[in-house]
Amino acid sequence: MVRRTRFDDSDCPVARSVDAIGDWWSLLIVRDAFDGSRRFGEFQRSLGVAKNILTTRLRALVAGGILDAVPASDGSAYHEYVLTPKGKALFPVIVALRQWGEGHFFAPGEPHSELTDRRYGQPLRALEVHATDGRRLDADDTIVNKVL
Structure with missing residues (x-):
C-alpha cells in the first residue's frame, strides 16, 4: 500500500x-x-x-x-x-466548493441541490474575497508572503 x-x-x-x-x-x-x-x-x-x-x-x-x-x-x-x-469553521469552504461546482459543472437549467438562507428561503450570494479596505480581490490582486 x-x-x-x-x-x-x-x-x-x-x-x-x-x-x-x-x-x-x-x-x-x-x-x-x-x-x-x-x-x-x-x-x-x-x-x-x-x-x-x-x-x-x-x-x-x-x-x-x-x-x-x-x-x-x-x-x-x-x-x-x-x-x-x-x-x-469549514462552512465557508463547503459553500465555496458548492458555488464553484454550480458555476462549472452544471449546464444552464440543469437541476441540482441549492443552499438557501433558512430565514428568507433565498439562494446565497456568491462568496467574494475582500481586502481590509473592502475592495473585491481576485488571484491577480494577491501575493503569498512567508511569515517568519
Missing part, C-alpha cells in the same frame, strides 16, 4: 488544511454533518460509502478535532457525530 504524504508540518496553510481533511470522503462527511446527519447509518446511507472507509474517515475527523463523537441524543447506546467549532 502506498504511504500517504503528510503536510501537517508544512509552512503552507492550504497544505495543512488538506492534510487535516484528508480526502474527498471526509469533505462529503462534513457536508452531510452541515446538512444534519449525525449517525453512522445516516452518513452511510447518504454517501453509499463502505463501512470500513466511513469508520476510518469518521475516526480521523474526530481525532483531528473536526467532529466530536457524543452520546446519542435519544439515550441509546449509540453515539452521534457533531461538528466542533473547528468543523463549523
Whole structure:
C-alpha cells in the first residue's frame, strides 16, 4: 500500500488544511454533518460509502478535532457525530466548493441541490474575497508572503 504524504508540518496553510481533511470522503462527511446527519447509518446511507472507509474517515475527523463523537441524543447506546467549532469553521469552504461546482459543472437549467438562507428561503450570494479596505480581490490582486 502506498504511504500517504503528510503536510501537517508544512509552512503552507492550504497544505495543512488538506492534510487535516484528508480526502474527498471526509469533505462529503462534513457536508452531510452541515446538512444534519449525525449517525453512522445516516452518513452511510447518504454517501453509499463502505463501512470500513466511513469508520476510518469518521475516526480521523474526530481525532483531528473536526467532529466530536457524543452520546446519542435519544439515550441509546449509540453515539452521534457533531461538528466542533473547528468543523463549523469549514462552512465557508463547503459553500465555496458548492458555488464553484454550480458555476462549472452544471449546464444552464440543469437541476441540482441549492443552499438557501433558512430565514428568507433565498439562494446565497456568491462568496467574494475582500481586502481590509473592502475592495473585491481576485488571484491577480494577491501575493503569498512567508511569515517568519
